[in-house]
Amino acid sequence: MFDYRVLPAGDTALVVEFGERIDRELSMAVLSLAQALDAERIAGLIETVPTFRSLMVHYEPLTLPAAALIARIDKHMQNLRTREVTGRAWQLPVCYDPRLAMDLDSVARQTALSARQVIERHSGTTYHVYMLGFLPGQAYMGEAAAELALPRLETPRTRIPAGSVAIAARMSCVFPLETPCGWHVIGRCPIPLWDRNRASALLAPADKVVFVPVSLREYEAVVAKASEGMLEIEPVSEFSGAAA
Amino acid sequence: MTATLRILSPGLSTTVQDLGRPGFRRFGVSLSGALDPIALRAANALVGNPANTGALETLYIGPSFAVEAEDTRLSFVGADAAIEILPDADADSGETIAPMRSVRLRRGQVVRVGSLKNGATLYIAVEGGFAFAPALGSVATDSRGQLGGWQGRALVAGDALPLRRGAASERDEYRIDGLDLRAPRRYRVVLGPQNDYFSDDEIERFLAADYIVSAGSNRMGMRLDGPAIRHRRGFNIVSDAIAPGSIQVPGSGRPIVLLADHQTTGGYPKIATVISADLPALGRAPIGAAVSFAAVSVEQAAAARREQFAILEHLGDKLVPLAPPSAAVASRLLEHNLISGVHDAAA
Numbered sequence: 001m002f003d004y005r006v007l008p009a010g011d012t013a014l015v016v017e018f019g020e021r022i023d024r025e026l027s028m029a030v031l032s033l034a035q036a037l038d039a040e041r042i043a044g045l046i047e048t049v050p051t052f053r054s055l056m057v058h059y060e061p062l063t064l065p066a067a068a069l070i071a072r073i074d075k076h077m078q079n080l081r082t083r084e085v086t087g088r089a090w091q092l093p094v095c096y097d098p099r100l101a102m103d104l105d106s107v108a109r110q111t112a113l114s115a116r117q118v119i120e121r122h123s124g125t126t127y128h129v130y131m132l133g134f135l136p137g138q139a140y141m142g143e144a145a146a147e148l149a150l151p152r153l154e155t156p157r158t159r160i161p162a163g164s165v166a167i168a169a170r171m172s173c174v175f176p177l178e179t180p181c182g183w184h185v186i187g188r189c190p191i192p193l194w195d196r197n198r199a200s201a202l203l204a205p206a207d208k209v210v211f212v213p214v215s216l217r218e219y220e221a222v223v224a225k226a227s228e229g230m231l232e233i234e235p236v237s238e239f240s241g242a243a244a
Numbered sequence: 245m246t247a248t249l250r251i252l253s254p255g256l257s258t259t260v261q262d263l264g265r266p267g268f269r270r271f272g273v274s275l276s277g278a279l280d281p282i283a284l285r286a287a288n289a290l291v292g293n294p295a296n297t298g299a300l301e302t303l304y305i306g307p308s309f310a311v312e313a314e315d316t317r318l319s320f321v322g323a324d325a326a327i328e329i330l331p332d333a334d335a336d337s338g339e340t341i342a343p344m345r346s347v348r349l350r351r352g353q354v355v356r357v358g359s360l361k362n363g364a365t366l367y368i369a370v371e372g373g374f375a376f377a378p379a380l381g382s383v384a385t386d387s388r389g390q391l392g393g394w395q396g397r398a399l400v401a402g403d404a405l406p407l408r409r410g411a412a413s414e415r416d417e418y419r420i421d422g423l424d425l426r427a428p429r430r431y432r433v434v435l436g437p438q439n440d441y442f443s444d445d446e447i448e449r450f451l452a453a454d455y456i457v458s459a460g461s462n463r464m465g466m467r468l469d470g471p472a473i474r475h476r477r478g479f480n481i482v483s484d485a486i487a488p489g490s491i492q493v494p495g496s497g498r499p500i501v502l503l504a505d506h507q508t509t510g511g512y513p514k515i516a517t518v519i520s521a522d523l524p525a526l527g528r529a530p531i532g533a534a535v536s537f538a539a540v541s542v543e544q545a546a547a548a549r550r551e552q553f554a555i556l557e558h559l560g561d562k563l564v565p566l567a568p569p570s571a572a573v574a575s576r577l578l579e580h581n582l583i584s585g586v587h588d589a590a591a
């Protein structure tokens with residue numbers, strides 16, 4: 001059983017809040033409720049938006065009054081099964097070459113690690129996709145190794161390139177589009193996490209991700225393939241529950 | 245030849261918007277859509293379009309553009325603005341019309357929209373709509389996500405926007421009557437989701453305050469100048485999802501109302517959320533406007549939404565034919581072979 005509270009976010013959305021911290025167990029509860037509500041295909045339920053520790057539910061109150069929606073949520077919460085959360089496991093190539101990793105050296109300096117150790121720590125972790133947000137297709141993945149935890153830059157950069165792989169606190173992100181950013185950029189991923197032409201995101205909440213270091217040459221080969229539209233990327237596996 | 249509107253000057257910020265792109269917020273895709281969906285619906289009604297058809301949304305200073313189609317029917321709904329219809333791109337002057345009506349234009353004519361008064365937004369709908377492929381079910385422009393609209397961005401000079409119809413239908417022009425598009429001073433909110441980050445006294449202060457829409461406002465958020473609201477428990481929360489109209493209070497204590505292009509998630513406490521029935525009016529409130537907030541229950545907000553939908557469903561009842569053109573104008577139009585006799589659509 002999870003403690004939760006339902007908070008209004010105006011008259012067309014509400015928040016089911018499970019706690020106030022970033023925690024995989026809370027995340028699995030959020031994702032489990034999201035999948036249960038989505039599967040039910042309730043008339044008037046517009047969409048669910050999972051975040052670290054809460055689920056936002058957008059609804060049409062003229063079809064589905066708030067009280068009726070809350071009753072459905074309460075019912076699901078009585079026997080929430082987090083082990084039934086489904087996701088996919090991915091291996092994403094990352095080039096950590098300093099030419100693409102503007103903050104690798106400064107991260108090494110600040111963490112008292114070598115650049116090689118930073119790469120080992122970053123690529124030696126299986127990440128859980130907590131949520132997507134900020135930009136289309138942008139996944140917040142945790143937890144990065146505790147040794148890599150750094151606060152955000154004091155002065156955010158006005159632009160980092162699409163594909164930048166960055167860390168801040170215990171999170172890692174691949175930024176799918178060119179964007180202003182206050183995170184530490186330590187590599188670049190050649191796989192488009194957001195396909196503008198098909199308007200689809202590669203990663204979804206509950207997915208698992210491992211970063212695989214590749215050389216600059218390998219990175220460029222994948223970029224070339226992607227730009228020709230010849231890149232097919234498939235998950236390594238699909239799973240249920242808190243795999244990995 | 246493709247029928248287009250060719251942008252001569254984009255104005256301050258002109259984008260294509262419809263009623264938004266729901267369904268993909270879990271992937272980080274913003275809702276986007278018109279800041280003032282009521283005005284958008286009215287603009288579409290005036291040219292006979294379905295309510296969700298994409299139209300131009302212009303902010304503060306309007307665009308100028310040339311008609312490159314046999315002829316086309318446009319409508320203008322929103323803030324007061326001088327809308328000049330010039331015979332061609334080289335003309336110095338032409339006829340000036342007011343918004344809240346449709347108008348039929350012929351090839352080569354140029355529309356020049358001036359500065360907006362008493363409102364931030366003006367919608368320009370075209371009969372039949374634009375011939376854009378929707379992105380994720382919507383033609384709304386999401387500039388941050390580089391998605392939808394015309395090339396995923398605000399318009400620039402030289403853009404030629406393809407039209408679905410090569411010519412206007414044969415019908416009279418209309419104006420829309422009895423639709424009040426002024427921005428009121430007071431907006432209703434539902435407290436939360438993070439009102440527990442603020443003491444009762446601070447919430448009272450927020451509800452009693454008079455705010456001014458500040459110059460830092462844009463389609464993502466409306467920044468408010470006025471009393472700073474103090475947090476009881478700090479101003480950093482673990483990022484969670486944002487609803488349209490959420491009022492977040494960052495470290496400065498100055499509230500920001502999150503509008504159509506808001507990010508899907510954010511890390512500041514949200515003291516209250518503007519109710520859905522009042523959000524269109526807030527979307528049209530210009531920089532410098534005075535706004536304040538009053539708390540209502542979720543049930544009261546839903547009732548207000550129901551009431552507003554009933555009005556919107558009958559927007560068509562507010563359309564009234566414009567007075568027939570004067571004899572001089574009629575003969576000029578006839579010279580251009582633009583009207584073929586009233587109510588003789590079969591000719």
